[in-house]
Amino acid sequence: MLWRLPTARAEIPLPEPPSLKWIPIPEPPNLSEYARDRQAAIRLGKALFWDMQVGSDGIQACASCHFKAGADGRVKNQINPGANGTFQVAGPNATLTSADFPFHERQAPADQQESPVIRDSDDISTSQGMRRSRFVDISGTAVDVTTPQDDPVFNVGGVETRRVAGRNAPTVVNAVFNYANFSDGRANNIFNGVNPFGPTDLNARILVNEGGLQAVQVRIHNASLASQAVGPPLNDFEMSGTGRSFPKLGKKMLRLRPLERQLVHTSDSVLGALSRQNVSPGLRGLATSYGEMIQAAFQPDYWEITNQVVTFQGGVPSILPRPTDRDLTSDEFTQMEANFSLFFGLAIQLYEATLVSDDTLFDRVREGRATYTPIQRRGLDLFNALGCTECHGGAEFTNASFSALVFGDGIPLLVERMVMGDSRVSNYDTGFYNIGVTRTGNDIGRGGTDPFGYPLSFARLGALKEQGALPAEIARYVPDLPPNTSATTRLAVDGSFKTPSLRNVELTGPYFHNGSYASLSQVIEFYTRGGNFPATNRETLDPGIVEIGQLQGHPEQWGALVAFLLTLTDERVRDERAPFDHPEVFVPNGANDANPAEDVMVQVPAVGAAGRAAQGLPPLEAFLSANRAPIAADDVPIVPQNSVNYIKVLGNDGDLDGDAIAVVAVTQAVHGSTAVGPGGSYIVYTPTTGFAGFDNFTYTITDGSLTAAARVTVTVHAANRAPDAVAEFVNMPANSSVNAIEGLLNDRDQDGDSLTVVAVGQPAHGTTTIGPMRDTILYTPNPGFAGLDSFSHSISDGVLTITSMIVVTVNRPPVAANDSFTVPGYSVNNALRVLANDADPDPNDRLRVVAITPPYKGQAAIGPSDDVIIYTPRPGETGTDQFVYALSDRFLVSFATVTVDISGNRPPASNNDVVTVAANSVNNLIDVLANDAASDGGSLTITSVTAAQNGLVSIAAGGRSLLYTPYTGFVGTDTFTYTASDGAGAVSSATVTVTVRGPYRYYFPAGLRDAPASW
Template sequence: MRARTLKISILRGLAVYLCVALIFGGIIGPAWGQSLTWRMPKINPGLVRAAALASGLNSLDTVRIPRVENLGDFLRPSRDARMAAIQLGKALFWDMQAGSDGQACASCHFHAGADNRARNQLSPGLKNVNPALQGIFDVTASGGGGPDYLLKEGDFPFHQLQDPEENNFNDRVVLFDTDDVASSMGVFAANFVGITPGDPDDLGISFVDPIFNLDNPAALNIGRNVRRVEPRNTPTVINAVFNHSNFWDGRAHNLFNGVSVIGPLDPNAKIWVADEWGNLSQVTVRIPNSSLASQAVGPPTSNLEMSFFDRPFPLIGRKLLSLKPLGLQKVHPKDSVLGLLASHRDTGLNTSYKNLIKQAFRPKYWNSTNLIPGGFTLMEANFTLFFGLAVQMFETTLVSDKAPFDLFMKGHNSALSRDQLHGLLVFLNQGARGNPPAVDVAIRQAEGALGKKIGAGNCISCHGGPEFTDAAFTSLRDGPDLELIEIEDTTVLDGGLLAVSDVQGLLDNGFSNIGVRPNANDLGRGGIEGGFPLSFTRQMLNPALNFLLEGVLDEFPCTPGVDCPAQLLVDGAFKIPGLRNVELTGPYFHNGGQATLSQVVEFYDRQGDFGDLNIAFLDRNMVFIDLEDIDEEPLVEFLLSLTDERVRQEQAPFDHPQLFVPNGGTFDEEEDFIEVPAVGARGRLAAGLDPLGTFLNLEHTD
């Protein structure tokens, strides 16, 4: 543990305060024994606000939604068409009929845009680079674990030290470690056979799941199957519209190709278009700033999330086009988007998916009597295009810009408490890396008021901008261009402690390796999709892959083969998450290995868990973290100020239809389900419901 030294004592601060009060006649009058009121010196909110602005923070309502320049090529040119697209997107996102066996997109994003379930949420190292180590469940810290296990407080964090704050890697004593991931359950294992129009359940042939089965590793009985679980923790969809790319590894490409997740990494992806006579042809499309559309079309065909194995997307379209939208679920009559379409005495909507598509999209993408090869209609064949763009249009409305922090940045000095102001300065303080002058001024004033030194959280180095993530457009923008590849100093170990090296490396901006897990557990941004590297850096360095960067990167930060650093910092790097509403979106990190924000802060205080193993790839910003014990709780308190109460109360635009999410159980027994009640624009309070809580209902402060 680092020595904690208070440079300014509380007594000295009090003495200074009393002297000032004496000079200005503040407290000593003719009768010393009269009523004496002493007020703690205040942290100056104006100076803190100036420090935040100088560091690039601001209210989120100062940020524009990224513009999709060619959206008009696909949507009809009217306000009604845009509204129809949003209605279509919200219905598709929440519809349980979209999955093979009742899974909606929202099944993993129903709680503040994320997932707070605790049962059957463990996934056993499916991203390990060694196939022999995939699919092996570990015993948890409390002695449980395995398929259908109910996580508990004692299972966290997933990496436990004898001294949780020990930052010398040579002196650490590890008490517990697991490569299991806390994530989200999806479908039961089955091979897709087909659909029956009008039936929400797909036809499939179930098989014994060798991993997600209560008898793992000796699974023989289909009836002992449990739902399959994704290999990474579920991020929130709220404010995701501001990200240049989505998913933890960024594979949801900024350029939507109309068909699949990975944009230009899928060069064969084409949509169908009808000419004025109804003749059909295939075309390649690139729709910029549409990572949310790319992301949306992934889960419906994922055999870990919503789909039986090998289900084609056009058949998802055929099924949904034959069904009443949200036909299994109630829709609140005051739903901010779907209320006017709600079947008030029944489930679902008083419209069809076919009608919503026709209202929203130009006819050339759906209007033809000709069939494409395979016997699909044009509307069925282009269902990925409609699904992706419509869900993106809906998720574009999910912006939480009314947190206490936003009020504070608008001039409301009382919006943040004294502890939260203190925590904000810890967040901004970059320590030895150096601060903007306004930050140093605010820190000096606050240290005088607190009578203690303010530690360096250095959080701002990765969680910048009003979105609180360097993966967002605000932080990536360099003038008119985007700085998607960056040259950075690297990190070394010096006597077991992290230090900055004079060697430089290349990284994908907005992605960071902070030593959550060894790189071999999950390569993250260093992975491969569609036979191509995900990393822009690797695409740049290989001239044969430069075509993947057309329309993505205008210029390179160095000349490959001439002056580019040899070291790459992409393996084990993950997209830096935004911090808004982080109070409600636990567990944390890509492995879901921390249950509370206090555990997250302890992780950073010790400068990560696997910085020694990942040293050649580690983000240098971990070096500059130097927290004091007294700073940790205020930092957590500041993070709580990023919660928009509309999210906690599910008020518009965060209201939603009814949903039933699985909560454990096996294939041959009655599953447990949680009902997520339909909520209208006025939110949970108006519906007589408690506000959203934290993961496992845990307190974030000790």
């Protein structure tokens, strides 16, 4: 085995890395023992990764934090207060800007020794996840039953916001090459089938069919991505209410349509063939089930047992016979449900193993298919000369990769010796370094422990192994210590973090484990000055973190380094071309500023294999990419003489980046006075007394960084006419607060004057105030009140005022109750009267169904009278189906779940009949059921028959036969169709063909008709 003891990083020249295409993709050596079809497993993994239903709130998907180049790109509500628990950079629900970065800054950013610190925060820029809650149970829908918990940290004015995780989300692109995943490497290379912690969880078991269910340990090597994948779905910051288990998640997901609320592009490189948009554009989800996907992907030994169930006490499985007299409880699990963590982890690993960005300019140059520009070449030379490859080595550009750790003998080099920043030799985990981004004590990273009390660090585990302090079943998987070291050799693991790959680094900001740097130039500043805390962290500091004199005072060198780093971007990632295409996902982007309890959702559209450009979408950009100036447009308002006017100049202005804009300055008018209104939302203009004519001034807007200006030309007219005020009728929900009513909605001014609300009366059953823009009225009904309320409001054009009434209907929501129905298999158009148990507390409201979600095992549509749902199960489906309907009273909406039990009864086998009857005959008895049969036993009865064209047909007494009478004189063929029922709801039809024959006639040769007979 090779051990390294470097003394000076740049003294040992390393070969230039190869193309990533030349690096084999790691995978478990015994993968086929678990997966039967790789492509089916990839399909399952992609569906699970992007499915929002995995989250306890029905929103948080794995992809919610990895939707942009495999990482996160949001800027609102992305701050964690760090170790000190105090928000410094920004608070909950705040929006980060480029001015907030970096979190640690010096007056002269590149000079560590002399420049004073002007900003230092231990806040963390990372990803928002769940609101704080405790898991209670699954609900049969995408949203779990949870109990909200007070959150003393993540709240705005006492209203809980989504919690923000404690570390920056790394990209999943190329993550398959990492020997251990997560920033602290806790996703063990050995997957135990249950959680991220590998062999240290001695109780982890999966259920295998070995002549019946057996709970067994599994050890799947080279599966760190699988270990990583099963962490976030149960993390109460990221995707779950506290206390959820994977079997519960499995039971939930197996009842839901994959990606049920998300569009999947028909050309998706993995899921396109399964997209329901192939059936009808706009249909969401996949035309399959998770159960079917698991069966196609994994070996039957892990899901086929149906006559036994599993329960868990303290995480330990118990195997019991499946009850036959009742349905399973939510705490009894099938084998497939109990093993859901195994399927989830391995499927997502196989999907993420396809996300390899091996077609960068760097790769093409190494393959001889392209060349660098001079500045790119200079940047590569600097990258090598400055020792960057000592941590960011190999084709993966990280020493935490398989190719850097595993050599020809197959034994990984997991622990190395190195002289640390205090000039003392220490053992450390290969690929994990303390580079002084944060103080060691703020986050010890690799120095932490797992939930079972064992160190994450291989170096610490090796020391325990050397001391004989590890159980044998754990010690066998722990590496030996380097030669000439012992259990007492000093360790340098606290404050160290996994070295990330630099591939696509242009697109994966913010940077470092705490997300404290927004741009590559800021990162280069960090390395140029030798880190943030070289003295504080010196005991475990990477010795390569020293001042780089070659870069200090040479910004052109920085530019060259950035130019080289940009060659590591795969344009397929930027354009989201296959394999980086994906389904639609909606991600939370903070909360509504006016109502922090309400999420603001951002749609990430479905992208097909051809990429974003093919769909007219812009390419992905860097985090907080270069800002564009706002756009200000000229305004031409008309105002009355001798008036005070609030001119909303922002109405026709905008910002290409979607930034909020505000007026920050205004020049004085020639014939009047101007002022910027509160918040920069309007300009207050008052013409000089007695002036009439044209006036003008200029205003300036900002997006927080850049500015733009426009001109306002005002027409001041002499004669003023009063505005017209029209009564308004609005509806508001009961027990709501601060409802904004558009106070000027129906009001007009004949002179084109700007109108404002200047007064509002108080209603009898609530309170009112004028909104900050003076164009709305904020109304709050009294708690518990429902009915009619009213108040007056006065509007003004600046001179004249008029008053009208606003009538408010305060409405209580309807009460939608869950429903259960039983329908026969193969039945059609079952009328489900879902409103029968619904109610509305307001007696005059009419209830109706306004929307339904697609059911899993059939089709559902709103009936013509809006009070029933027409449901048809798919042929062959049995068991339980579910969907949700929306109940409306015209103003408010409630939701309920419909559970449909599809009986296993098959339709009768009805066969066509051919009969012959005589012309002019009556009531011919046709035994059409003689050649029919009930498929599941029992007797058949004719329930209906269509009209015949050339006769009369009816059902005979007893319902076993038909009576047919041809019309008088008719001779020929007649047809009709009958329907038979087995009495259990299953029906089928067949056609009867009747030949009507006339009386026989005999013809004789001439002369013989009347001749005597002779023999």
